[in-house]
Amino acid sequence: MRLVILDDYSKASEWAAKYVRNRILEFSPTKDKYFVLGLPTGSTPIGMYKKLIEFHKAGVLSFKYVKTFNMDEYVGLERDHPESYHSFMWEKFFKHIDIVPENVHIPDGNAEDLDEECRKYEQEIKKAGGIELFIGGIGPDGHIAFNEPGSSLVSRTRVKTLAHDTIIANARFFDNDISKVPTMALTVGVGTVMEANEVMIIITGAHKSYALYKAIEEGVSHMWTVSAFQQHPRTIFVVDEDATLELRVKTVKYFKSLMYVHDKLVEDSKELPEVKRQKKK
Amino acid sequence: MLKMPSNGLVSHHPIIQFRNCRILHQRRIIRDDLWVRNGEILNPRKLFWEEKGYADHQIDCQNAIIVPGYIDVQINGGFGYDFSSEPELVSEGIQKVAQGILSHGVTSFCPTLITSSPDTYRKIIPQIHKTEGSNKGAGVLGLHLEGPFISVEKRGAHPQHLVHPLSGGTQDLFDVYSNLDDVAIVTLAPELINAKAAVQELVKRGITVSVGHSTANLCIAEESVNAGASFITHLFNAMLPFHHRDPGIVGLLASNAINRCVYYGVIADGIHTHPAALRIAFQTHPDGVVLVTDALSALGLPPGRHQLGTQQLDVRDNAAYVAGTNTLSGSIATMSSCVKFLQGATRCTTVEAVEAATLHPAQLLGITERKGTLDYGTDADFLFVDEDLNVKRTYIAGEMVWDSKTGFRNKSS
Structure with missing residues (x-):
């Protein structure tokens, strides 16, 4: 596991975006070799998306040969509702980049047969060759995607009833009216994310510091589903200082001492061709 | 690209x-x-x-x-052409104006005919058709027939001998205009006998009725609106001035006795409507303001003396004057300048200024499905x-x- 600690939210977002950029550039995707990216919604990744859009606009990064799979979507919320995850992804990311629509995947929460939609979603991921890099955020209760506390850690894409805490937290997006908040969602399972080649989880803010502590300093628990990634061979937690408040000093110091290694992972693209050449040797 | x-x-x-x-x-x-x-x-x-x-x-x-592209629902001509006075040049004039006003941001318009004889209407009206805009020019949304069923007293520059009393009722509409197929707006004076029946007949045919060139008091104006009229032709001009015991047609802006939103045309060229009057109207009823140029043939002509039909005009200081005098001949305002003037005079938002030339005229004509x-x-x-x-x-x-x-x-x- 890597734990990358940045000063604040914007630095964490930038680091995450640069990491994604470099992973895609190093992968050199083509029409025969797509880079498959798993994507989250929510407030945490917005800064990363902004940076990725900047890279695209600067001509550094293309998404033409990138396939994306989103983590989740509400059930029964119309696609163009401002709070739908389709709307989120369109507004915050897709409309700004050169991704090809047919390479974009988000579970359809309005499908007639939701179980069938979930099965199909898993098949689509398989057909794409699995996910190369899954990016996630978490809730203060340690949920990843809509895998609420108590979710099976080997779960697959499925219909999930939202925890009451999540519904209350979401009410602010639905005129503060609990009755308007969707109560169900389609979500990839913990097992689905675990199958990705690499997982990057962004955690920022003091309100998520206890969840980060539960994620990395205690044992694997389905009550803190994000802790499952302790068992993943390639996981990166990208966090800000505030999110480390509940960690031991020893943990923070250790990972901070590794920053010079971490920062090599996000060096600017100018140096990238060199990196590639070295690899070829 | x-x-x-x-x-x-x-x-x-x-x-x-x-x-x-x-x-x-x-x-x-x-x-x-x-x-x-x-x-x-x-x-x-x-x-x-x-x-x-x-x-x-x-x-x-x-x-x-x-x-959105601007819509001008009242324009009499431009670039040397007057739609009302030269039947043989009407098609050419429409084309020239349609193209010329593209540079003013106008993408569709209602060519406007002032009070004319039945014979002239019979010659001109069949030559003007509703057309889609193209690279040749702005689209024609239909004619605006301003007169001849207007008040003699408030006829303005309309020829007195052609003003018609509408005494024959709705039949007069057909006898005088002869063809209403491509008509979008008719301006008439609501105090005329049979005006109510004429309003109802026109509205039934999908034509927008505007009150103007009129001596109507508020009560008559309200009756006309409740019968179907929905527009006021160049507010403040060619109507009774606002009076606090009978606010007249101007009072429609604040009436509580009408059953629809009334729109009002204003010539926001800084000459035909005083900025203070513009502010009064706008602040009273911001959702109804419709910018019109009411432009004459001199629109788009360079400063100097011009021979237009039988008339000699001097174009100077963004206005047209009867040659050698200080008598205003009419508006030569561009729509883009009217939008700017409205914003400057009322300090309204950019959105409000633009909507006065886009959304509101489209709502007036019932064409928001396509325009505005x-x-x-x-x-x-x-x-x-x-x-x-x-x-x-x-x-x-x-x-x-x-x-x-x-x-x-x-x-x-």
Whole structure:
């Protein structure tokens, strides 16, 4: 596991975006070799998306040969509702980049047969060759995607009833009216994310510091589903200082001492061709 | 223009994405792209999620503000042509004006005929048809017939001997105009005998009725509105002045005895309507303001003396005067200058100023399904404007038809 600690939210977002950029550039995707990216919604990744859009606009990064799979979507919320995850992804990311629509995947929460939609979603991921890099955020209760506390850690894409805490937290997006908040969602399972080649989880803010502590300093628990990634061979937690408040000093110091290694992972693209050449040797 | 891979699977019509711009969408100016296909504004989400389509061309708008094309519901002529006075030159005049006003941001208009003889109407009206705009010029939304059923007393510049009393009732409409197929608006005086029946008959035929050139008191004006009239022709001009015991037609702006939103035309050239009067009207009823140019044949002509029909005119200081005098001959205001003047005079928002030339006239004519907004599915008639509302480019049906640097796209005419 890597734990990358940045000063604040914007630095964490930038680091995450640069990491994604470099992973895609190093992968050199083509029409025969797509880079498959798993994507989250929510407030945490917005800064990363902004940076990725900047890279695209600067001509550094293309998404033409990138396939994306989103983590989740509400059930029964119309696609163009401002709070739908389709709307989120369109507004915050897709409309700004050169991704090809047919390479974009988000579970359809309005499908007639939701179980069938979930099965199909898993098949689509398989057909794409699995996910190369899954990016996630978490809730203060340690949920990843809509895998609420108590979710099976080997779960697959499925219909999930939202925890009451999540519904209350979401009410602010639905005129503060609990009755308007969707109560169900389609979500990839913990097992689905675990199958990705690499997982990057962004955690920022003091309100998520206890969840980060539960994620990395205690044992694997389905009550803190994000802790499952302790068992993943390639996981990166990208966090800000505030999110480390509940960690031991020893943990923070250790990972901070590794920053010079971490920062090599996000060096600017100018140096990238060199990196590639070295690899070829 | 950046060429992207053709997107022919989705539709054979190319998809154009206007980028790096702000657009007037849902009554706000937001930073977003504008998508166009087959002459219509396209919903990009629908394109992306359902059709899996993307842009064939991208255009960098260099941070322009994109607003709907302006609509002028009262324009008598321009560029040397007067629609009412020369039946043999009407088609030519419509073409010249339709093209010329593209440079003022006008993408559709109602050619306006002042009080004329039945014989003249019979010659002119069949020559003017509702047409779609193109690179040849702005679209014609239908005629605006201003008169002859008006008040002799408030006839303004209309020829007195041709003013008609409407004594024959609705039959007079057909006898005088002879053909109403391509008529969009009729201005009449509501105090005339049989005016109510005429209003009802015209509205039944889908024609917008405007009250004007009139001595009506408020009560009569309200009755006319409740019978179907929905517009006031050049507010304050050719009507009784506002009086606090009988506010007259002007009082419609604050009436609580009418059953619909009344729109009112204003000539915001700083000459025909005093800025203070403009402010009073706007602040009383901001949702009803419709900018009109009421422009004459001298619109678009350079400063100097011009022979127009039988009349000699001097064009100077953005106005036309009877030659050698200080007598105003009429408006030569451009629509783009009226929009700017409205904003300057009332300190309204950019959105409000633009809507006075777009949304409101479209609502007045009941054509918001196609014109007056940038809503998805409407006609892609729009303008690039700068922060000060100077028109930089004009598009009709998604095609650039005028550019402030390169001029008209259709060089042939």
